[in-house]
Amino acid sequence: MAERWTMHPQRPVGIIGYGSYVPMYRLPNTEISRIWGSGDEGGPIKEKAVAGLDEDTITISIEAARNALSRAGIDPEDIRAVWVGSESHPYAVKPSSTVVAEAIGTSPFHLAADLEFACKAGTEALQAAIGLVGAGMAEYAMAIGADTAQGRPGDALEYTAACGGTAFIVGPAEEALAILRGSLSFVSDTPDFWRRAYQHYPSHGGRFTGEPAYFHHIQSAADALMGEMGLEAKDFTYAIFHQPNVKFPQRVGKRLGFTKEQLEPGLISNIIGNTYAGAAITGFSATLDIAKPGDRILMVSFGSGAGSDASVWEVTEALEERRHKAPLVADYIARRVEIDYGLYVRYRSKILVK
Amino acid sequence: MREVAIIGIGQTPVREHWPISLRHLALEASLNALHDANIERVDAVYVGNMMSGEITGQEHLGALLADSLGQTGAEALKVEAACASGSAAFRVGMMAVASGMNDLVLVTGVEKMTDTSGRETTAALAMAADAEYEVAQGVSFVSLNALLMRRYMYEYGWERKDFANFVVTAHSNGMNNPNAMFHMKVTPEQYARCATIADPVGLLDASPVCDGAAAVILAPAEYARTLSPAPIRVRGSGIATAPVAVHDRKDPLALEAARLSAKRAYDMAKVKPQDISFFELHDAFTIMSALSLEASGFAERGQGVRLALDGEITLQGRLPIATMGGLKSRGHPVGATGMYQIVETVLQLRGLAGKNQLPNARLGMVQNIGGSGATIITTILEAMS
Amino acid sequence: MEGKVAHDWRLRGQRYRLEGEECPHCKAKIFPPRDICPECKRPAKEPYRLSGRGEVYTFSTLNSAPEGFENYTPYTVALVKLEEGPMITAQLTDVAPEDVRIGMPVEMVTRKLRAQGDEGTIIYGYKFRPTGLGHAH
Numbered sequence: 001m002a003e004r005w006t007m008h009p010q011r012p013v014g015i016i017g018y019g020s021y022v023p024m025y026r027l028p029n030t031e032i033s034r035i036w037g038s039g040d041e042g043g044p045i046k047e048k049a050v051a052g053l054d055e056d057t058i059t060i061s062i063e064a065a066r067n068a069l070s071r072a073g074i075d076p077e078d079i080r081a082v083w084v085g086s087e088s089h090p091y092a093v094k095p096s097s098t099v100v101a102e103a104i105g106t107s108p109f110h111l112a113a114d115l116e117f118a119c120k121a122g123t124e125a126l127q128a129a130i131g132l133v134g135a136g137m138a139e140y141a142m143a144i145g146a147d148t149a150q151g152r153p154g155d156a157l158e159y160t161a162a163c164g165g166t167a168f169i170v171g172p173a174e175e176a177l178a179i180l181r182g183s184l185s186f187v188s189d190t191p192d193f194w195r196r197a198y199q200h201y202p203s204h205g206g207r208f209t210g211e212p213a214y215f216h217h218i219q220s221a222a223d224a225l226m227g228e229m230g231l232e233a234k235d236f237t238y239a240i241f242h243q244p245n246v247k248f249p250q251r252v253g254k255r256l257g258f259t260k261e262q263l264e265p266g267l268i269s270n271i272i273g274n275t276y277a278g279a280a281i282t283g284f285s286a287t288l289d290i291a292k293p294g295d296r297i298l299m300v301s302f303g304s305g306a307g308s309d310a311s312v313w314e315v316t317e318a319l320e321e322r323r324h325k326a327p328l329v330a331d332y333i334a335r336r337v338e339i340d341y342g343l344y345v346r347y348r349s350k351i352l353v354k
Numbered sequence: 355m356r357e358v359a360i361i362g363i364g365q366t367p368v369r370e371h372w373p374i375s376l377r378h379l380a381l382e383a384s385l386n387a388l389h390d391a392n393i394e395r396v397d398a399v400y401v402g403n404m405m406s407g408e409i410t411g412q413e414h415l416g417a418l419l420a421d422s423l424g425q426t427g428a429e430a431l432k433v434e435a436a437c438a439s440g441s442a443a444f445r446v447g448m449m450a451v452a453s454g455m456n457d458l459v460l461v462t463g464v465e466k467m468t469d470t471s472g473r474e475t476t477a478a479l480a481m482a483a484d485a486e487y488e489v490a491q492g493v494s495f496v497s498l499n500a501l502l503m504r505r506y507m508y509e510y511g512w513e514r515k516d517f518a519n520f521v522v523t524a525h526s527n528g529m530n531n532p533n534a535m536f537h538m539k540v541t542p543e544q545y546a547r548c549a550t551i552a553d554p555v556g557l558l559d560a561s562p563v564c565d566g567a568a569a570v571i572l573a574p575a576e577y578a579r580t581l582s583p584a585p586i587r588v589r590g591s592g593i594a595t596a597p598v599a600v601h602d603r604k605d606p607l608a609l610e611a612a613r614l615s616a617k618r619a620y621d622m623a624k625v626k627p628q629d630i631s632f633f634e635l636h637d638a639f640t641i642m643s644a645l646s647l648e649a650s651g652f653a654e655r656g657q658g659v660r661l662a663l664d665g666e667i668t669l670q671g672r673l674p675i676a677t678m679g680g681l682k683s684r685g686h687p688v689g690a691t692g693m694y695q696i697v698e699t700v701l702q703l704r705g706l707a708g709k710n711q712l713p714n715a716r717l718g719m720v721q722n723i724g725g726s727g728a729t730i731i732t733t734i735l736e737a738m739s
Numbered sequence: 740m741e742g743k744v745a746h747d748w749r750l751r752g753q754r755y756r757l758e759g760e761e762c763p764h765c766k767a768k769i770f771p772p773r774d775i776c777p778e779c780k781r782p783a784k785e786p787y788r789l790s791g792r793g794e795v796y797t798f799s800t801l802n803s804a805p806e807g808f809e810n811y812t813p814y815t816v817a818l819v820k821l822e823e824g825p826m827i828t829a830q831l832t833d834v835a836p837e838d839v840r841i842g843m844p845v846e847m848v849t850r851k852l853r854a855q856g857d858e859g860t861i862i863y864g865y866k867f868r869p870t871g872l873g874h875a876h
Contacts, residue, residue: 055850056861059851099863103756332872335872487771487827488828491828492814492830492852493805493816494801497799500799501816501817501818502797504841505818549802550802552800600818601828606818606826
C-alpha cells in the first residue's frame with residue numbers, strides 16, 4: 001500500500017528521554033462497589049491511582065518531566081517547546097506548561113501551550129513535538145500527557161478515572177533511545193464523552209463510547225499506519241493501546257492480530273486505572289522500561305471527541321544506558337498506599353470544605 | 355546616662371474581654387499606672403503591641419492612646435517586636451528617660467486577640483515568623499515551637515512528660531493571681547493526656563489566646579523616691595536579635611538572642627545569674643522555658659528541663675519562675691506580655707504579690723521573647739532600698 | 740489575595756528550583772538567597788541551584804492549620820538540612836506522619852502549597868519526601 005496518510009518528519013527523530021509519575025494512593029474497586037453497590041467488582045480493574053491533596057496535573061507533569069530530563073541528560077535550556085496535554089489542567093485560563101517549564105529550568109525562549117483532546121491530548125503533544133524537531137525548528141521538544149481524572153460518584157467511570165502522567169523529550173534520531181518510524185492521526189466529530197464548561201464531572205454516551213468511538217478510531221488509525229508501512233502485528237515486539245479499562249485494549253489488540261504477550265507490559269490500567277491523557281503513554285513508558293534494543297513498538301491512543309494517534313517506534317542501544325537514570329513505572333506502581341472511599345472523596349475534592 | 359526607675363504600675367485582668375475594645379484595655383491599664391504613680395501627665399507614651407493592625411484594623415496606637423488619655427500633644431509611639439513588643443516598648447521608654455530626653459514616661463503593652471476568628475488570630479501570630487520561608491510553607495507558630503521541642507527531646511533524651519512541671523507550676527501560681535486568665539490546677543496526668551496541636555506540642559504546652567493590657571510609669575531614679583513610696587530600679591536591660599527564621603540559626607536550640615540579651619543585662623546590672631532571686635521567663639511554650647533557662651545561664655545545655663523536674667522553679671525552689679502564673683496561666687496577650695511580666699516583677703519586689711509573695715525577692719529578672727527567638731529582651735529590676 | 744500575585748511570582752525560581760546563592764569568597768551555599776553570606780558576611784549573589792537532597796533535622800505534624808492550609812491537615816512540616824549545608828523549612832509529603840524520623844533522607848519535589856481561594860492563583864513550591872524511589876541515583 002502506498003503511503004498516503006503516514007507522516008514522516010523531514011529529519012529522523014526519536015525519544016531521547018522519557019519519564020512517568022503515578023501518585024502513591026490507591027483506591028481499590030471494592031471500595032467503590034462497597035459504597036455504590038454493584039459495578040466492576042470482580043473484574044480485571046483492581047484499583048486506581050489517586051493524587052494526594054497537594055498534587056494536580058501540573059505537579060504530576062513536573063515530576064514526569066524531571067524524570068524525562070534525567071534520562072535525556074540534556075541541558076533544559078536546550079528544550080524549545082513544552083506542551084502539556086490534559087483534560088484536568090488546574091486553571092481554565094493560564095497554562096500548565098509555563099509552570100512545568102519554569103520548574104525544570106528551560107530558557108524563556110521556548111514554545112509553551114496546553115493541549116486538550118480528552119485522553120489523546122498527550123499523544124497530540126507528542127505529534128506536535130515530532131513535527132517541531134522533525135522540521136529542524138528545534139533540537140529538543142517536550143511533550144507531556146497527564147491527568148487527575150474525575151468520574152461522577154457512582155458512575156461506571158469512577159472505577160477507572162485515575163491520576164498519572166508521562167513526559168517525553170523528542171530529539172534527533174541519532175540521540176534517541178527509541179526512533180520514530182512513522183505516525184498518523186485519525187479524527188472525526190464523534191461525541192462519545194464530553195465535559196461542558198464549568199461542569200465538574202464529564203458525561204458519556206454509554207455503549208456509544210465503544211464501537212463507533214474507541215474501536216473505530218483505534219482500528220482505523222492502526223490499520224492505516226501498519227498497512228501503509230507494510231507491517232503486521234507479528235512484526236512488533238509490543239503494542240500499547242489506550243486503556244480506559246482492561247477489556248477494550250485487549251479486544252482491539254486481538255482484532256488487530258496482537259497477542260496477550262505483546263500487550264502485557266504496556267497494559268497497566270488494571271493496577272493504576274485510566275490516567276486519561278497519561279494512559280497510552282504511561283503504558284508506552286512501562287514498555288520502554290523493559291524493552292530491548294531492536295524492539296519495534298506500536299502505540300495507538302484514543303481521545304474522545306474523537307480521534308487516535310498511532311506511532312511506530314524502534315528501540316536503540318541508548319535505552320539500556322538511560323533507563324535507570326529515573327524511576328521506572330513499576331517503581332511508582334510499587335509505591336502504594338491504599339485508601340478508603342472516605343479519604344478518596346476528600347483527596348479528590350468531592351466534598352466541599354468551604 | 356541616668357538611672358531609671360518604675361514609679362507606678364497598672365494592669366487589667368487577662369481575659370477574653372468581649373465587651374472591652376483595644377483602646378479601652380490600653381486606657382484602663384494606663385490610668386491604673388498613672389493612678390499608682392499618683393501623677394496625671396507624662397512627657398511621652400510608648401505602646402507595645404504586635405497585632406492591632408491585623409486584628410482590629412487599627413495602627414497608630416501611640417497617638418490613639420495619648421488622645422484617649424486626654425494627653426493629646428504628648429510624644430507617642432507604637433513599638434513592635436512580635437511577642438516581645440511589651441518589653442521593647444519598655445526598653446524605648448527606659449532609653450528616653452535614661453538619655454534625659456524625657457522625664458516621665460508611660461509604657462503600655464496591649465493586645466486584643468479575640469476580635470478575629472481563631473484561624474485569623476493564628477495567622478496574625480504567624481507574622482512573627484518569616485513570611486516567605488516559614489509561614490508560606492504552612493508552618494504555624496505552634497509548629498515552630500514543636501520543631502524545636504522535638505529536636506530538643508531527640509538531642510537530650512527527654513520525653514514530653516519531663517516538661518510537665520513547667521505547666522503544673524505555672525497553673526499552681528496562677529491560682530493566686532486575680533488577674534490571671536486561668537484559675538485551675540493542672541496535674542501531670544492532665545498534661546500527659548491533653549490534645550495535640552502540633553506534635554509534640556499539646557494544648558497544655560501552649561499559652562492561651564486572650565486580651566489584656568499592662569503599664570508602668572518610668573521616671574529618673576534620682577527623683578523616684580520623691581514620687582513613689584516604693585520605686586523599683588531598672589538595674590539591667592539587654593536586647594538582642596537572631597535570625598527570624600529558625601532554619602537560619604546556626605544552632606536552633608541555643609536561643610542565642612536570649613544568651614546575648616541576658617549577658618547584656620547582667621553586665622549592665624553587674625550581677626551574675628546566681629544573684630537573681632526569681633525569673634519571669636517567657637513560657638509561651640514549655641520548650642521556650644527550657645531554652646530560656648539554659649541561654650540565660652541557669653542551666654547547662656539540654657538541662658533546662660531538669661530544673662522543672664527537680665522542683666527548682668516553684669515558689670519554694672531555688673529559682674522561682676512564672677510566679678504569678680506566667681504566660682501559661684496568667685495568659686499571653688502577646689504585645690502586653692512583656693509589660694505583665696514587668697508589672698508582676700514589681701509586685702514581687704514591692705512585697706505585694708499576695709499569697710505568691712517570695713520571701714527574699716531582691717533582684718527580679720524578666721525575659722520576653724519575640725517570635726521563635728528572633729528578638730529577646732532581658733530586664734533586671736531591683737527594689738530601691 | 741489576588742493582590743499578592745507579584746509576591747509569589749517573584750519567588751518562583753526559589754520555590755520551583757531551589758535557586759539559592761553561592762558565596763564567591765568562602766563558597767558557602769546559601770538558601771534562601773540573602774545576598775550577604777551568612778558564613779563570612781560578605782556580598783554573595785552568585786546564583787546556585789541546590790540539589791534538593793537532605794535529611795530531616797526535626798519535624799511536627801499539624802492537626803490545626805493556619806489560614807489557607809485548612810484543607811491539608813494533618814500535614815507534617817520539617818526542618819530539612821540540605822546536603823550543601825543550608826537548613827530549609829518545608830512540608831514533608833507522600834509519607835505518613837508516624838513513619839517520619841529525624842535523620843531520614845529526603846528529596847525535593849514540587850507540589851501545591853496552597854490555592855488562594857477558589858478564584859486566586861495556585862501556589863506551587865518545594866516539599867520533601869523520603870528518598871529511595873526506584874533506581875534513580
